Amino acid sequence: xxxxxxxxxSVDFLVEGRKLPAVSNAxxxxxxxxxxxxxxxxxxxKSVSCMALxxxxxEPPGVYSGGSITFHHEDKTYDVLSLDKKNLREFxxxxxxxxxxxxxxxxxxxxxxxxxIAESIYLRGDVEDEATARKEIISVLKQVGIxxxxxxxxxxxxxxxxxxxxxxxxxxxxxxxPDLLVADEPTTALDVTIQxxxxxxxxxxxxxxxxxxxxxxxxxxxVADMADNVVVMYAGHVVxxxxxxxxxxxxxxxxxxxxxxxxxxxxHQTEKLSTIPGNVPSPANYPGGCRFFGRCQLADTLxxxxxxxxxxxxxxxxxxxxxxxxxxxxxx
Amino acid sequence: MPLLxxxxxxxxxxxxxxxxxxxxxxxxxxDVSFELExxxxxxxxxxxxxxKSTLGRTIIxxxxxxxxxxxxxxxxxxxxxxxxxxxxxxxxxxxFQDPYGSLNPRMTVFSALDEVLSIHSKLAAPARAKxxxxxLEMVGLSAEQMHRYPHQFSGGxxxxxxxxxxxxxxxxxxxADEPVSALDVSVQAQIINLLIEIQKKTNVAFLxxxxxxxxxxxISRRIMVMYLGKIVESGLSQEVTGNTRHPYTKALLxxxxxxxxxxxxxxxxxxxxxxxxxxxxxxCPFHPRCPLAREKCRNEAPQLLPVKxxxxxxxxxxxxxEVIKMG
Numbered sequence: 001x002x003x004x005x006x007x008x009x010s011v012d013f014l015v016e017g018r019k020l021p022a023v024s025n026a027x028x029x030x031x032x033x034x035x036x037x038x039x040x041x042x043x044x045x046k047s048v049s050c051m052a053l054x055x056x057x058x059e060p061p062g063v064y065s066g067g068s069i070t071f072h073h074e075d076k077t078y079d080v081l082s083l084d085k086k087n088l089r090e091f092x093x094x095x096x097x098x099x100x101x102x103x104x105x106x107x108x109x110x111x112x113x114x115x116x117i118a119e120s121i122y123l124r125g126d127v128e129d130e131a132t133a134r135k136e137i138i139s140v141l142k143q144v145g146i147x148x149x150x151x152x153x154x155x156x157x158x159x160x161x162x163x164x165x166x167x168x169x170x171x172x173x174x175x176x177x178p179d180l181l182v183a184d185e186p187t188t189a190l191d192v193t194i195q196x197x198x199x200x201x202x203x204x205x206x207x208x209x210x211x212x213x214x215x216x217x218x219x220x221x222x223v224a225d226m227a228d229n230v231v232v233m234y235a236g237h238v239v240x241x242x243x244x245x246x247x248x249x250x251x252x253x254x255x256x257x258x259x260x261x262x263x264x265x266x267x268h269q270t271e272k273l274s275t276i277p278g279n280v281p282s283p284a285n286y287p288g289g290c291r292f293f294g295r296c297q298l299a300d301t302l303x304x305x306x307x308x309x310x311x312x313x314x315x316x317x318x319x320x321x322x323x324x325x326x327x328x329x330x331x332x
Numbered sequence: 333m334p335l336l337x338x339x340x341x342x343x344x345x346x347x348x349x350x351x352x353x354x355x356x357x358x359x360x361x362x363d364v365s366f367e368l369e370x371x372x373x374x375x376x377x378x379x380x381x382x383x384k385s386t387l388g389r390t391i392i393x394x395x396x397x398x399x400x401x402x403x404x405x406x407x408x409x410x411x412x413x414x415x416x417x418x419x420x421x422x423x424x425x426x427x428f429q430d431p432y433g434s435l436n437p438r439m440t441v442f443s444a445l446d447e448v449l450s451i452h453s454k455l456a457a458p459a460r461a462k463x464x465x466x467x468l469e470m471v472g473l474s475a476e477q478m479h480r481y482p483h484q485f486s487g488g489x490x491x492x493x494x495x496x497x498x499x500x501x502x503x504x505x506x507x508a509d510e511p512v513s514a515l516d517v518s519v520q521a522q523i524i525n526l527l528i529e530i531q532k533k534t535n536v537a538f539l540x541x542x543x544x545x546x547x548x549x550x551i552s553r554r555i556m557v558m559y560l561g562k563i564v565e566s567g568l569s570q571e572v573t574g575n576t577r578h579p580y581t582k583a584l585l586x587x588x589x590x591x592x593x594x595x596x597x598x599x600x601x602x603x604x605x606x607x608x609x610x611x612x613x614x615x616c617p618f619h620p621r622c623p624l625a626r627e628k629c630r631n632e633a634p635q636l637l638p639v640k641x642x643x644x645x646x647x648x649x650x651x652x653x654e655v656i657k658m659g
Contacts, residue, residue, distance in 0.1 A: 041516035161605045162380075191379035191543065193602045196587035200601060218517060221589030248591055262521040263591060264550040267573055272525055273550065276518035279486045 001072055002029035003212060004053070004180060009067035011045075011052050013283075014060055020283040022048040024236045025067070027317070030180065033210045035203075037227035037244065039217060039259075043280055045236040046216050050182050053214075054096050055080055055088060071095060073179060093123055097173035101185040103165035107157040113168045114153030117141070120175045136175065144171045145201055163194035170201065174209075181205075184216045199226060220263055224248050232256050235281055235291040238317060242324040252326040254298040289313050290329070298330060306330070333406055334367035335537050336391070336505055341365070341400035343383075343390045347610065358609050360386040362561035363400070370504060371535040375552030375569070377545055377584070381606055383561040384541050388507040391539065392424045393417060405504055422452040425498040429510035431490035435482040441468070441493050442478040445500055452501040467496040470533070472526060488519035492526070499530065507539045512547060524551055545588055549573050557581045560609055560617040563636055567645030575656070577639050577647035579622050582658050600658065616649070623658065624651050 011023040023045040030036050038046040051057045053069060069080040071091070078091050097120075100106045108116060117137045127133050141149035144167040157165055166186060173181055183202065187195035203226065206213055215226060223230055223244060230247045232240040232255070240253040251257045261274040278295045281287065289311045293299055299310050309329050317327040343361040360383045368374050378384045389395045391402055393409065401410045409420050428434040435444060442464060449460045465475045471492040482490055491511060498506050508527070512520040528551060531538065542548050548555060549569050556566040557578065565578035576582045583600045602621045607613055613620050619629040628650055636648040649655065 041518065163605055191606075192545075192587040193379060193583060194605070195589075196599060196601055199589070200599075219589060220517070220591050224591045225589040259517060260591065262518050264521070264524070264544075264546040265591065266546050266549055266585065266588060267570075269570075270550070272528075273521040275521040275525060279488065279519070280516075 003032045003072055004030040005068075005070040005072075006049075006053070007068045007070070009049065009052060009069060010065045011048050011057055012063045012065050014063060018284070019063070019065075021236050021286065022062075022283060023052065025317075026233070026236075026238045027067075028231045028238060028241060030212050030214060032179070032212055033206065034228050035206060035213045035215060035226055037215045037217060037223040037230045038233060039220065039223055039230060040233035041218060041259075041280055043235075043282070044233040046233050047184055049233070050098075050184055050214060050216055053080065053180075053182060054092050054098075055083075056098075071180075093125075093176065095178055096180045096182065097176055097178040098182045098184065099166070099169045099173050099186050101188050103162060103169045103189070104157060106169055107165060109157055112154055112156055113160070117153070117168070117172050117175050120172050124176055137171075140171045140175050141168075143174060143205070144168075145197070146171070161194075162190055163197060166190060166194075166198055167201070170198075170205075174205065178211065180212045180214065182214045182216070185218070186215070187222070188217070188219075195222075202226070220248075220260060232259075235286060236283065237291055237314075237327055239292070239327045240325070241317075246324055252320055252324065252331045253292075253328050254296045254331060255292050258295075258297060287311070290315055290327075298328070302330065335370040335372075335405055336368040336539070337401075337403045338367070338391060339365050339401045341387070341390060341402060342398045343386050343395055344398040356610055359561045359612065360609060361390055361397075364558075364561075364563055365400075366556060366563065366566065368505070368537050368539060370537050371531065372554070373531065373538040373540055373552045375548035375555040376539060376541045376558060377543060377548050377555060378558035379543060379584075379606055381609070382558045383609070384558050385509050387558070388426070388509050388539055388541050392421075392426055392505075392507050394426070418451075422501040423503055424505040424507070425501065425503040427491075427494050427498045427506060427508040427511045429513055431487060431494050431514070432482070434494055435490060437482055440479050440481055441473075441485075441496075444493070445478075445497055448497055448500045463500070467500055470499065470530065471496045472522075486519075487515055488522060491515060491523055495523075495526065495530070499534070499536070502534070503536060505537045505539065507541070509541045510543070511540075513542065513544065520547070527551065545573070545584060557584070560607065560612055562617060562648065563646075564618065564648045565646065566636070567639075567643075571645045575645070577645065577652040577655050578649045579624050579655055579658060580618050582655055583621075583623075624649075624654055626651075 007027050009023060009026045012019045012021050026049055040046045048057060064081050071078040073095060114137050118133050121127050121133050121136050137153050138149045146152050146167055187198050227244040230244050231238055234255045240256050251260060258276045264273055276295050287293055293310045299307055315327050315329045317325050319325045341361055341364045344357040344359050347356045347358055349355045364387060376384050386395060390397050404423055412420055445464045446460055449455060468478055473492055512523050540551055552569050555569050555572040556563050559580050565572060565581045583602045586600045604621055615631050616629040616634050619625040634648045634650050636646045639645045639647050639652060
């Protein structure tokens with residue numbers, strides 16, 4: 001039984017009386033201690049899926065229009081989409097933590113970072129006195145690799161660099177001892193050498209504490225480097241799921257293939273990068289059939305009557321090989 | 333003769349001291365010299381705050397230099413001002429990172445391009461309109477789209493408009509400051525291909541500033557690596573990435589997450605952050621983070637010198653022979 005099970009999740013946004021689909025029929029699961037990567041381009045619904053895991057998409061304009069999110073902890077089961085206020089609070093407090101792209105926007109500029117970490121320790125509910133909390137702040141700061149934690153906990157966010165701020169965010173997330181850490185583009189705003197430090201840190205934390213991590217990113221290099229399993233999203237659909245190695249070496253879905261070959265690589269002399277023609281469709285004009293149709297190189301090779309199926313019907317996500325599923329009518 | 337010649341260029345910012353401490357200088361660009369040929373692409377890489385954008389902006393006189401000389405097409409532009417500078421500007425243009433921020437939201441694409449042409453060319457209105465259609469076609473947009481506003485375009489299309497605007501006056505040099513960093517992977521590839529194609533057609537030279545080494549390597553013939561306001565390594569792309577001669581470049585390369593497990597390198601994780609350019613470290617600016625650092629590096633500042641005599645591959649490291657063995 002997987003720790004987190006998302007089944008047929010759909011999230012829509014009500015905008016000016018219209019229902020715009022952000023995520024449609026997404027299914028994926030996370031095991032204990034697993035790093036799952038959610039990949040896709042901007043607007044594909046990867047962040048909304050993550051926010052939905054703790055029901056953080058604001059309602060309205062968001063609407064959870066279908067599916068289920070089930071979280072297992074020891075012998076307790078949380079059905080996230082139907083939890084009442086009290087249980088939802090408990091779930092958010094103990095089971096799941098988030099870190100976001102822009103650490104400077106997620107930290108409160110008028111409180112010292114130590115106080116902000118203390119907040120997540122107190123919220124856990126098992127620490128009352130200041131001395132214990134202080135000890136714990138220092139230990140969690142050491143865990144995320146901050147030198148001189150006694151001084152650094154007294155700093156305000158603006159006194160720290162971007163990499164240090166992201167470490168503080170991770171420390172806050174760790175302080176609540178969650179089972180699942182959702183990292184939404186945690187290194188996108190950072191330089192490559194700092195990015196390498198932060199990714200190393202996340203890997204280390206997973207190794208030590210057995211925490212599961214959902215890593216949202218658009219960088220396929222990071223996926224290949226970090227993830228056990230990968231979920232590829234396109235225009236609100238999960239289009240492919242498999243282990244990271246399979247996705248990188250034998251991708252099935254034409255979108256995944258195109259995406260991988262569009263990445264420039266070091267010391268690969270190629271005259272021209274392969275591109276995906278056109279743009280991602282906007283949720284207001286999703287096509288009735290396959291949402292990748294029109295940009296799809298596989299569809300271009302098909303005869304018109306075969307293409308008719310792509311245009312008319314949204315493909316189901318099917319397990320094409322063991323542990324490798326793909327949402328395409330024709331890929332094998 | 334090179335198209336662009338930069339000699340000992342310096343850009344310092346004065347940071348006001350208090351009553352009791354004297355004013356300090358932030359050395360954003362510190363004694364940089366290089367050349368760029370017509371039709372060539374030179375990549376400039378480095379982490380945020382290393383001075384790469386300031387260098388680009390100083391070259392095309394969007395920032396005031398504190399010393400050194402810049403000449404473009406054999407003409408010294410260092411001391412130009414007013415009308416003369418405005419005239420010279422048709423020889424060098426810029427593409428910005430954020431296509432959302434660099435286009436006026438209240439001007440259609442047509443009026444944005446028309447403004448550039450009416451300032452820099454003597455064309456009459458019908459000739460300008462014809463030129464605008466040509467430009468849009470060159471960057472892969474259609475003539476019907478020219479009366480739209482920036483918000484009606486996607487990010488990639490907006491960047492195409494930015495490129496068309498830079499190309500409008502037929503410059504010999506374009507400084508492209510992180511032109512693809514804000515774009516998605518599939519769109520990024522479209523724009524990179526477009527820039528390469530445009531260069532073949534117009535023989536424009538690019539100074540391509542970016543932090544993504546793979547992108548820079550793909551588009552550039554030569555690469556310069558910058559750290560704390562100084563060039564630490566420069567040379568042909570394959571040389572810099574394949575026969576690296578500076579520990580900082582080596583660390584940057586090893587930090588790039590790669591897709592193929594076959595080429596995955598062992599990672600050199602640099603400790604700490606980039607020091608503040610207000611108080612650069614003594615000696616070699618990289619020594620506090622460098623795995624090869626020793627006594628000499630703390631005391632003496634290395635010069636950017638050829639790796640071998642007469643070689644075009646330059647490195648500012650005393651121990652560049654040892655870099656090959658790293659990692």
